[in-house]
Amino acid sequence: MEIQLLLEKVINTLSDYYEKQDSFKNVFQHEPIMSKAIEVFDEEMLNMIDIVLELIGIPNEESSEKYSRENWTKSVCSNLIKIAAQDKKFIVPAAELISNWKCLSDYTSKIETHTWFYYTQLLEEHITGYKKWHENQQKKEKEKGKNKTKTA
Structure with missing residues (x-):
């Protein structure tokens, strides 16, 4: 299965889980045992995210x-x-x-301020044409590389 399709299905499943969780919380908001059960299920869902990220090849290395x-x-x-x-x-x-x-830092560079950025801004930019901006940046860098080799 293609990685992007797999990720879409995982995110959709998590979205469905959150929707069900909201209704579950409304029904059992005064039940401490059920609140604890929700926490346990949340941890399991977050573990699922980590497993999926490992499956697509993101290394498990500590930060530099x-x-x-x-x-x-x-x-x-x-x-x-x-x-x-x-x-x-x-x-x-x-x-x-x-x-x-692998190109995530390239994507975040457009919206980064020092070392932080807003995740929703990154996603909005990607929806509204960041792909084209990123492709143009890559073309410019390739052209710079070609120009340097011609003058050398």
Whole structure:
């Protein structure tokens, strides 16, 4: 199965889970045992996200940042999945970004401010034409490389 399609199905499943969870919370909001059950199921769903990210090849390495132990790529992909599950219009762009995870820092560079960015902004940009901007940037870089080899 194609990675992007797999990711779309996983995000859709998580989205369905969140919808069911909301109705479950409304019915059992005053039941502490049921609240704990929801927490356990949430942890299992988050574990599923980690497993999927491992399956698509994202390495399980620690961060090179001094003050962060979390793997940046895995963290960004995980957050994109969670946000897309909350708003279904982001399912396809999130799946596209994650399936091309090796270029994730290129995608975030357009909206990055220092070392942070808004995930929803990344997804909105991807929906509204960031792909074309990114492709143009890659063409410009290739042309720069060709020009350097011609002058050398």
